Amino acid sequence: MKSSNGKGRKAYKQFQAHLLLRLEMRSNPEALCLVRAMLDRAAETLNFHPAERRAIVRSVDEALANVIKHAYEGKSGMPIVVTFRRLCGQNQKTCAGIEVLLEDEGVAVNPAKLKGRALEDIRPGGLGLHFMRQSMDEVEFGRKHGKNQLRMVKYLAIPKTESGSEGE
Amino acid sequence: MQIAARESQGGTILDLSGDIDLAHSPAMRKALLGEIREKRTPKVFLNLKNVRYIDSSGIASLVEGLKASREIGSRLILYSLSNTVREVMQLSRLQKIFEIYENEEQALSS
Numbered sequence: 001m002k003s004s005n006g007k008g009r010k011a012y013k014q015f016q017a018h019l020l021l022r023l024e025m026r027s028n029p030e031a032l033c034l035v036r037a038m039l040d041r042a043a044e045t046l047n048f049h050p051a052e053r054r055a056i057v058r059s060v061d062e063a064l065a066n067v068i069k070h071a072y073e074g075k076s077g078m079p080i081v082v083t084f085r086r087l088c089g090q091n092q093k094t095c096a097g098i099e100v101l102l103e104d105e106g107v108a109v110n111p112a113k114l115k116g117r118a119l120e121d122i123r124p125g126g127l128g129l130h131f132m133r134q135s136m137d138e139v140e141f142g143r144k145h146g147k148n149q150l151r152m153v154k155y156l157a158i159p160k161t162e163s164g165s166e167g168e
Numbered sequence: 169m170q171i172a173a174r175e176s177q178g179g180t181i182l183d184l185s186g187d188i189d190l191a192h193s194p195a196m197r198k199a200l201l202g203e204i205r206e207k208r209t210p211k212v213f214l215n216l217k218n219v220r221y222i223d224s225s226g227i228a229s230l231v232e233g234l235k236a237s238r239e240i241g242s243r244l245i246l247y248s249l250s251n252t253v254r255e256v257m258q259l260s261r262l263q264k265i266f267e268i269y270e271n272e273e274q275a276l277s278s
């Protein structure tokens with residue numbers, strides 16, 4: 001299941017993804033604060049504005065919480081791998097955004113059920129997916145080699161151009 | 169996350185601080201529902217000034233608290249929302265559902 005705010009794959013193909021960080025963690029809720037702190041610092045380093053940093057942190061945190069709650073059904077100690085990649089222009093000097101890939105070995109995600117809830121329906125739960133889609137430019141669920149994969153991309157608000165052709 | 173309770177005009181103030189996330193929202197939920205359902209406190213004030221982060225599970229607990237308070241005819245009042253909390257409230261479109269005040273003085277006099 002794919003979701004995009006309009007920039008989507010077309011924009012993504014203009015950039016090269018370079019590994020920034022690969023994090024192997026366990027499905028323990030206590031670890032989430034560490035990921036948030038690390039990710040906020042990483043996003044700051046990539047020149048994301050504070051509101052964008054909060055959006056990235058919120059999305060990854062909600063995604064990890066969903067993995068813990070749903071894919072692993074609350075079971076702690078299960079593996080989650082989070083890979084962060086920096087999206088670069090062709091000369092690799094300018095940063096255009098960040099790509100985050102989450103992988104888990106939990107229960108397969110059913111794309112048909114990934115709808116969240118209508119915001120008008122005031123009740124507990126169902127907001128995490130909404131936060132992710134509101135906050136990121138691309139949100140894409142998949143399953144590969146027996147693992148759930150969630151790929152999210154956030155572009156810098158104003159991509160810096162190198163040759164004048166990027167980010168158009 | 170830390171929770172401290174103090175008595176006030178016709179109700180209880182819960183001072184929350186730190187991160188309300190998947191690890192800590194159950195504690196907030198328990199404290200909140202304890203005040204509303206068990207103690208049947210007529211007014212429960214949540215001071216969110218020092219909340220650095222709240223996720224959807226924290227928001228879900230607040231919604232549950234709101235529903236519980238409506239069921240027994242009590243009031244759940246939020247005040248001093250940090251930027252982060254306010255942002256999440258807006259994303260959830262819940263800012264008009266809750267009774268929210270700028271500061272403690274306004275909340276207590278409401």
